[in-house]
Amino acid sequence: MSVSHIRYRRLGYLALNVSDLERSRAFYTDVVGLTDDGAGSADRVYLRCSDKHHDLLLVRGDVPGVKRAAWQMESRDALESARAHFTEIGLALRPVDAAECRDLGIEEAFRIGEPTTGVVFEFYATMAELAPFVPTHTDIQRLGHIVLSSTDRPATEAFLREHMNFRVSDRVENIVSFMRCFPNPLHHSLGVGGGTRIGLNHINFMVSNIDDIGRAYHRVKANGVKIVYGPGRHPPSDSIFLYFLDPDGMTVEYSFGMEEFPEVGAREARLLPAKLESLDSWAAVPDPEFGKHGELERLPAESAA
Ligand SMILES: CC(C)c1ccc(C(=O)O)c(O)c1O
Numbered sequence: 628m629s630v631s632h633i634r635y636r637r638l639g640y641l642a643l644n645v646s647d648l649e650r651s652r653a654f655y656t657d658v659v660g661l662t663d664d665g666a667g668s669a670d671r672v673y674l675r676c677s678d679k680h681h682d683l684l685l686v687r688g689d690v691p692g693v694k695r696a697a698w699q700m701e702s703r704d705a706l707e708s709a710r711a712h713f714t715e716i717g718l719a720l721r722p723v724d725a726a727e728c729r730d731l732g733i734e735e736a737f738r739i740g741e742p743t744t745g746v747v748f749e750f751y752a753t754m755a756e757l758a759p760f761v762p763t764h765t766d767i768q769r770l771g772h773i774v775l776s777s778t779d780r781p782a783t784e785a786f787l788r789e790h791m792n793f794r795v796s797d798r799v800e801n802i803v804s805f806m807r808c809f810p811n812p813l814h815h816s817l818g819v820g821g822g823t824r825i826g827l828n829h830i831n832f833m834v835s836n837i838d839d840i841g842r843a844y845h846r847v848k849a850n851g852v853k854i855v856y857g858p859g860r861h862p863p864s865d866s867i868f869l870y871f872l873d874p875d876g877m878t879v880e881y882s883f884g885m886e887e888f889p890e891v892g893a894r895e896a897r898l899l900p901a902k903l904e905s906l907d908s909w910a911a912v913p914d915p916e917f918g919k920h921g922e923l924e925r926l927p928a929e930s931a932a
Pocket residue numbers: 774803818820861862863864865866880882906
């Protein structure tokens with residue numbers, strides 16, 4: 628079956644395992660600027676930067692990293708197309724039970740383990756809406772993207788293209804592929820970096836104003852948070868960026884601006900040369916800690932029937 632019916636609305640939410648829930652909750656609210664409606668429990672906190680139920684879920688866990696990345700599909704039909712395709716290619720699908728769906732504010736969902744990295748992807752069509760997001764110190768526009776590190780970047784990219792209907796917007800030769808969840812117009816909602824580890828590279832929040840980047844530069848320093856890259860300008864998506872570390876050492880990016888693609892007639896993906904200037908036209912040099920921390924939680928083994 629063709630994957631063309633697997634169509635996305637957006638990167639829905641990210642779930643992170645964090646070693647100290649209260650410390651991370653304080654960081655993502657006070658420093659990053661997400662809001663907490665208090666709907667969590669002793670071991671999980673729901674945070675948002677949109678009118679949706681949540682954009683970031685923090686879960687108490689021994690191994691900090693990505694619990695899962697969740698994709699909101701364009702429609703129920705698109706969700707069913709994804710389910711049918713993954714079943715056809717023999718992937719194990721894990722339905723999310725009704726109680727957990729209720730807790731997450733979503734209607735119906737299932738999860739897979741992406742075969743080349745093991746990252747858990749969740750798919751759902753609808754999430755509950757709450758009151759409009761009220762920005763605090765930073766006008767966060769949306770949860771932007773996640774970049775994963777893969778030991779076989781071409782294979783991870785190929786799975787996303789061939790089985791998830793993602794499109795490549797740009798590649799930096801042998802370093803990273805930037806992919807959009809078609810037909811979402813944003814240059815990338817997912818990046819796949821190459822290298823010697825499988826894990827999280829960074830998560831991204833897009834901000835509404837260049838001043839949000841400038842203010843963040845001073846705010847994170849005043850809070851003793853380590854800046855690991857930038858400020859700078861990314862040539863691939865044409866965005867201005869700043870990266871800093873969360874309390875578990877995971878890299879968080881703020882970015883301002885991003886190229887958007889039409890559904891029909893989009894430009895071809897470019898291949899940028901493997902040099903620092905392809906990542907930052909202002910020539911900042913990343914700190915060695917940039918993109919180094921955060922494991923990928925795997926799907927639990929299937930219980931015997
Ligand atoms: C340095 C990282 C991998 C990077 C490079 C370029 C962009 C972009 O064009 O938006 C990013 O978002 C990145 O995270």
